[in-house]
Amino acid sequence: MKKIISVVGTRPNFIKIAPIIRALKPYSDQFTHLLCHTGQHFDEKMSTVFFDELEMPKPDFFLGINQGSHAVQTAGIMVEFEKVLLREKPDLVIVPGDVNSTMACSLAAAKLSVKIAHVESGLRSFDRDMPEEVNRIITDVISDYLFVTEESGLKNLKNEGVDPAKIFFTGNTMIDSLVYFREKIKRSSTLETLGLEEGKYIIVTFHRPSNVDNDAGLSEIIAFLNNLAGHHKVVFPIHPRTKSNLQKLPSAGALNPNLLLLNPLGYFDFLKLIGNAEVVITDSGGIQEETTFLGVPCVTVRNNTERPSTVDVGTNILAGTNLANVSMIVQEILKGNKKQGRLSELWDGHAAERVVAILSKQIAS
Numbered sequence: 001m002k003k004i005i006s007v008v009g010t011r012p013n014f015i016k017i018a019p020i021i022r023a024l025k026p027y028s029d030q031f032t033h034l035l036c037h038t039g040q041h042f043d044e045k046m047s048t049v050f051f052d053e054l055e056m057p058k059p060d061f062f063l064g065i066n067q068g069s070h071a072v073q074t075a076g077i078m079v080e081f082e083k084v085l086l087r088e089k090p091d092l093v094i095v096p097g098d099v100n101s102t103m104a105c106s107l108a109a110a111k112l113s114v115k116i117a118h119v120e121s122g123l124r125s126f127d128r129d130m131p132e133e134v135n136r137i138i139t140d141v142i143s144d145y146l147f148v149t150e151e152s153g154l155k156n157l158k159n160e161g162v163d164p165a166k167i168f169f170t171g172n173t174m175i176d177s178l179v180y181f182r183e184k185i186k187r188s189s190t191l192e193t194l195g196l197e198e199g200k201y202i203i204v205t206f207h208r209p210s211n212v213d214n215d216a217g218l219s220e221i222i223a224f225l226n227n228l229a230g231h232h233k234v235v236f237p238i239h240p241r242t243k244s245n246l247q248k249l250p251s252a253g254a255l256n257p258n259l260l261l262l263n264p265l266g267y268f269d270f271l272k273l274i275g276n277a278e279v280v281i282t283d284s285g286g287i288q289e290e291t292t293f294l295g296v297p298c299v300t301v302r303n304n305t306e307r308p309s310t311v312d313v314g315t316n317i318l319a320g321t322n323l324a325n326v327s328m329i330v331q332e333i334l335k336g337n338k339k340q341g342r343l344s345e346l347w348d349g350h351a352a353e354r355v356v357a358i359l360s361k362q363i364a365s
């Protein structure tokens with residue numbers, strides 16, 4: 001038997017790992033699987049709800065590390081994860097995505113010569129001011145099995161000189177979750193609860209430090225959304241980083257009642273809202289992919305994206321961070337000028353099965 005430890009820490013990690021855990025089940029005579037939650041995200045609405053909805057097992061290890069600067073968080077996770085590695089002696093660690101937990105746990109594993117599989121490898125924004133870009137590059141450099149979600153990832157890894165034998169184009173496990181839970185998402189009654197009509201509201205999320213960690217920028221975003229709410233229902237489930245920054249802002253005055261500020265939503269309700277939105281305005285990574293899958297227009301308020309396929313073939317428009325420009329793009333979409341998209345290759349709901357089949361062969365050999 002080979003022992004695998006999968007690592008999760010943040011909201012998008014849960015969504016990317018749940019399908020892998022499911023895909024590992026038929027291999028229970030080859031693999032023992034343990035789950036480690038670093039604790040990076042810890043609120044009920046940022047963590048527990050995903051374990052429940054995505055049918056994930058309770059974590060075998062909970063490291064309880066959150067808060068602090070990047071160095072404090074990364075170092076804290078490394079110290080605690082190293083203890084787990086020394087005790088459990090796994091044959092493989094699986095890390096998803098690009099968050100601090102991803103890099104910290106892969107570094108701890110590499111130092112103990114434990115093999116690493118990186119799920120969602122090869123994405124690059126080419127913007128090293130993004131903490132995630134540093135996490136991606138480091139994780140890829142020290143990983144042994146690099147599972148790629150879209151073609152740009154293959155090109156990036158090749159350009160960086162990664163041994164092709166380590167690279168596997170398997171598709172997108174985040175989309176696996178969407179496909180697997182499609183019926184449950186359909187059954188969510190959140191539209192009725194929030195008093196929304198299909199296709200007649202806008203969904204918004206913002207949490208990138210570059211957008212929400214400076215007062216002036218965040219105030220402009222709120223003013224932009226308030227303005228938009230003059231003519232449209234705007235639903236904004238607020239990430240904890242954004243919420244704590246909003247609480248520090250001087251009062252923006254009365255907000256339009258059509259601007260619904262909500263707590264973060266569970267997966268089923270959120271995907272139901274995205275799937276029926278007129279347009280989604282976001283700076284999220286994963287939401288760019290989900291909107292492309294669902295064929296819903298997405299306006300990304302960033303200057304770059306590590307997920308270029310969503311722009312090249314999907315419904316995503318990279319709008320930059322000038323809100324006047326963003327507003328023009330959104331207005332065009334609201335007039336009905338919607339970009340038609342198609343799916344990236346292998347976003348078919350079976351990526352995790354491919355990942356696990358490859359690991360099964362690679363680790364046996």
Ligand code: UD1
Pocket residue numbers: 010011012040041042043044046047066067098099100101131132207239240241285
């Ligand atoms: C992290 C990831 C980011 C990812 C995002 C997904 C890094 C560097 N960033 O950003 O790539 O897009 O998760 O959502 O890893 N907080 C709470 N409750 C929670 C979670 C966070 O209050 O459940 C607070 C933290 O205490 C902290 C702030 O939100 O003050 C930011 O959390 P952190 O995990 O450091 O970064 P995110 O912005 O969530």
Ligand code: UDP
Pocket residue numbers: 011012015205207237238239263264265266267268270271283284285286287290
């Ligand atoms: N999401 C959710 N509830 C919300 C906001 C987002 O379930 O209120 C889901 C979303 O559908 C996607 C994931 O969380 O699957 C994306 O997480 P986030 O935007 O926090 O991180 P990123 O992808 O930018 O790293």
